[in-house]
Amino acid sequence: MEILSLLNTVFIPVVRNGKTFYMFLDSGCPISFSNLINEVTSSDLGIEKDFNHSLQHHNFNNVMESLSKLVGIEVAGILGLDFIGLFDNILINIREEKLEFNLPNFQADFDLDCQILGFISTSISPINPNNDGLTVFDTGAFQCMSFNPIFDHYPISRSWKYVSFMGTMNMDYYNNIELYLKESYKGKHIFGVANNLPELPFDFILGMNFVSEYEVLIDVVNSKLSFKKSKALPILNVHPTHTTGFQIEIQDKIVVSHVRENCPNNVNIGDVIEVDGIDMTQENKVNSIYNTLVYSSSDKPVKAKINGEERELVKIELFE
Numbered sequence: 001m002e003i004l005s006l007l008n009t010v011f012i013p014v015v016r017n018g019k020t021f022y023m024f025l026d027s028g029c030p031i032s033f034s035n036l037i038n039e040v041t042s043s044d045l046g047i048e049k050d051f052n053h054s055l056q057h058h059n060f061n062n063v064m065e066s067l068s069k070l071v072g073i074e075v076a077g078i079l080g081l082d083f084i085g086l087f088d089n090i091l092i093n094i095r096e097e098k099l100e101f102n103l104p105n106f107q108a109d110f111d112l113d114c115q116i117l118g119f120i121s122t123s124i125s126p127i128n129p130n131n132d133g134l135t136v137f138d139t140g141a142f143q144c145m146s147f148n149p150i151f152d153h154y155p156i157s158r159s160w161k162y163v164s165f166m167g168t169m170n171m172d173y174y175n176n177i178e179l180y181l182k183e184s185y186k187g188k189h190i191f192g193v194a195n196n197l198p199e200l201p202f203d204f205i206l207g208m209n210f211v212s213e214y215e216v217l218i219d220v221v222n223s224k225l226s227f228k229k230s231k232a233l234p235i236l237n238v239h240p241t242h243t244t245g246f247q248i249e250i251q252d253k254i255v256v257s258h259v260r261e262n263c264p265n266n267v268n269i270g271d272v273i274e275v276d277g278i279d280m281t282q283e284n285k286v287n288s289i290y291n292t293l294v295y296s297s298s299d300k301p302v303k304a305k306i307n308g309e310e311r312e313l314v315k316i317e318l319f320e
Contacts (some may be wrong), residue, residue: 021076035079066163072250095232108226125180131276133203141207155319240295274305
């Protein structure tokens with residue numbers, strides 16, 4: 001089935017009575033919930049396996065509102081690990097924006113053993129093969145993360161803020177982190193480190209910036225994750241280099257939500273930004289906005305309107 005991929009994550013369209021409800025696929029959440037719809041069925045998704053999956057109601061309205069503003073669409077709810085467990089396996093293909101269910105054969109480049117109980121746990125090793133630690137495979141995480149301070153002397157991008165189920169995270173990003181899976185080197189990647197979270201029972205999160213480089217099979221029956229290198233082009237910058245120095249939220253317009261340390265542009269929280277070439281009517285507009293403003297692969301200034309005034313937004317290096 002076709003999905004909507006926003007910031008390298010999965011949004012599943014549930015079509016009912018001519019209306020589409022977008023559900024966020026979050027393997028890091030044990031349950032599925034929504035306050036807009038009560039269930040998801042096989043006919044809603046247009047797939048063969050017959051199921052009727054009930055959704056719980058929730059009191060996470062602030063989190064869902066923040067998620068909706070982050071990705072630029074109304075998010076109707078979350079499909080969690082209980083939804084994933086309905087199937088023998090699910091294949092996630094971010095770059096081609098597809099999900100497939102119950103594949104009989106999948107030819108992977110490599111596998112990772114995992115346990116599926118409350119969350120999907122496995123093991124990864126940042127920096128060197130000896131740093132292995134308990135890891136959550138999380139389709140709801142935009143970036144890989146570490147909960148251990150092990151990235152001294154790596155390039156850093158400070159002062160990012162994101163709303164999560166654990167509250168507003170104050171995040172620093174680290175670049176060029178060598179990643180090993182079962183002692184096999186898998187390139188250099190960005191990891192986030194939140195400095196205001198409580199102590200957590202795991203060491204790392206394997207997030208969607210890494211996952212988006214592969215077709216990934218969540219094999220529920222055999223308790224493993226299978227990876228095949230994707231041949232399609234990325235939707236979002238996987239290795240960005242520059243930024244305008246602020247974060248945004250999307251309603252029917254682009255609004256400054258957080259001004260980072262050392263921002264090179266004179267902007268304030270609440271400023272409205274207009275950029276030519278970005279179609280604000282498109283459901284996937286957040287990808288273009290981020291590629292242009294937030295995580296850019298170019299150092300070229302951006303012509304924009306700030307509160308209706310013509311300006312030129314300059315960029316600085318994302319990592320120092």
